[in-house]
Structures are given as structure tokens and as C-alpha cells.
Amino acid sequence: MKTIGLIGKNMGMTNIYLDNGINVPCTIIHVNPCYIIQIKTIKNDGYSSIQIGTDEKNERTTNKPLLGHFKKIGLSPKKKLVEFRGDFDELSYKVGQLININIFQVGDFVDVVGVSKGKGFQGVVKRHNFSGVGERSHGQHNRLRSPGSIGAGSTPSRVFKGKKMAGRMGNSRITIKNIKILKLDTDPGLLILRGSVPGNKNSYLTIKKKVWN
Structure with a gap:
């Protein structure tokens, strides 16, 4: 079993009608294209995972170790980095590969990780x-x-x-499990999830999906 996912931003809440006429609250998440920054293996790192990043970051505000980390693979610095653990096949995933919203489907259940509002x-x-x-x-x-x-x-x-x-x-890392994807729009990269998620508007969220080998 492995966990794959994307990084998105909380765009706020709304409500939609389901096919049976029931009105349900939902959260809109904007998912930018994510790139594989690093593939970690048990042999080299002691565990298996992939590191993905999203959103462009100015090189002047990036420290030298991170700048070298990105230049090594020929990508510009990214603002947000997240790791997903699991037994990843190096033949299926490549460093620099683009991962977009198409890894999800309507009806999937995902886990959403974010930082709750500080009170x-x-x-x-x-x-x-x-x-x-x-x-x-x-x-x-x-x-x-x-x-x-x-x-x-x-x-x-x-x-x-x-x-x-x-x-x-507040201001704590919160994971909401098994949220259903109600709608998906690939062009602007929007996910509509049933219910609420942690965090303020425009805060980063990690959307995880379990994949069974």
C-alpha cells in the first residue's frame, strides 16, 4: 500500500445539491500542478517515498541547500514540499514528472491534512x-x-x-479522513469535497489517496 496525493489551497466553502435533491456543504480546493522533486528509496534513504512540490518561489528568498536541491533536477524552487510514503516503483515515477488532478476521480475518498485556524x-x-x-x-x-x-x-x-x-x-496539524470527492474540474484544477477541512482560506492542504498495490 502506498499514499499518493497533491497539494492544494483552500478556496472556501459553498453548498451544492446532490442528485437526490439534498443540499450539502462542501469545500472548494484549488490544486496547482505538482512536480516530483525527489524519489527516496530504502537503499539510499532508509525508507521509500516521493517528494512533490508546487507553486513557484523566488530564487533570492531560497537558501542555498534548497536551491541546489532544485537545480540538480532542473526545476525552479517551489514554495511547498510534501512527502508521500509508500513502495513506489521507480519505473512508474520519474524525478521532474508532472502530477495533476487526474489522479483523483469523482467518488473517491481522500484524507485532507491542514493546519487549523489559530485562536x-x-x-x-x-x-x-x-x-x-x-x-x-x-x-x-x-x-x-x-x-x-x-x-x-x-x-x-x-x-x-x-x-x-x-x-x-488551534494552529495544529489536523487530518480529516475519508472525505468524498463530489465534483472535479481538471481545467482550472478544482476539487469539490463534501464537508469542511482545516485551515484558513488560501492555506495549503495536502490531499492524500491510498493506493493498494
Whole structure:
């Protein structure tokens, strides 16, 4: 089994009608042409994968190691690089080869990986769906959205690791599995997926598809 896929950008959400008349929410992803930058093998690298890249990057803003990495294969620098692991046949894939949206078909189920929206430092009500400590009474001040007690005094005399408390929320790598492709347009390179995906508009997404050998 291997994982193949492309890199796309989140263009936002809309809704469409299915053949049975049901209106469903969906996400539009714009997929630019991707190029194979490197083919890694077990013999040379210890594992098997292909590295793909997309979107042009200015050479002046590219460091020398990366610049040499791209010049070695005769391609211009790319902004986004992603690896897909699996047992890839070197006869089927070549360095510099173009991979486009045609690897997907309508009805396929794919995994989408992205970075969720950052929401900054948040309290327990928003971060963990706490209800607060109840209604305000005489003598209480600002307790409606409080976490309440977080640990016992004598035993264990500390707060356990992993306790749900206030903290940074969002800006995490998220994978949404088994999203169905509803529509596909090869000319502008648009994928319409059922449901939502992580990330802001214009953020990079990795669309993965499992291929069984």
C-alpha cells in the first residue's frame, strides 16, 4: 500500500445539491500542478517515498541547500514540499514528472491534512466545552466561565499532567479522513469535497489517496 496525493489551497466553502435533491456543504480546493522533486528509496534513504512540490518561489528568498536541491533536477524552487510514503516503483515515477488532478476521480475518498485556524489563548469554556461553575451567587466574582477546582490538596498535592485547562487553541496539524470527492474540474484544477477541512482560506492542504498495490 502506498499514499499518493497533491497539494492544494483552500478556496472556501459553498453548498451544492446532490442528485437526490439534498443540499450539502462542501469545500472548494484549488490544486496547482505538482512536480516530483525527489524519489527516496530504502537503499539510499532508509525508507521509500516521493517528494512533490508546487507553486513557484523566488530564487533570492531560497537558501542555498534548497536551491541546489532544485537545480540538480532542473526545476525552479517551489514554495511547498510534501512527502508521500509508500513502495513506489521507480519505473512508474520519474524525478521532474508532472502530477495533476487526474489522479483523483469523482467518488473517491481522500484524507485532507491542514493546519487549523489559530485562536490564541482561550479559556476552558471555549477550548474544552466546559459549562462553568454555575450561576452567580452572593460573594462570587467572575465565576461563570471558571474551570473550578483543578486538583486535591493533600493527595496528590499536585495537578496531573494533561489536565484540561486554559491554553493555546488551534494552529495544529489536523487530518480529516475519508472525505468524498463530489465534483472535479481538471481545467482550472478544482476539487469539490463534501464537508469542511482545516485551515484558513488560501492555506495549503495536502490531499492524500491510498493506493493498494
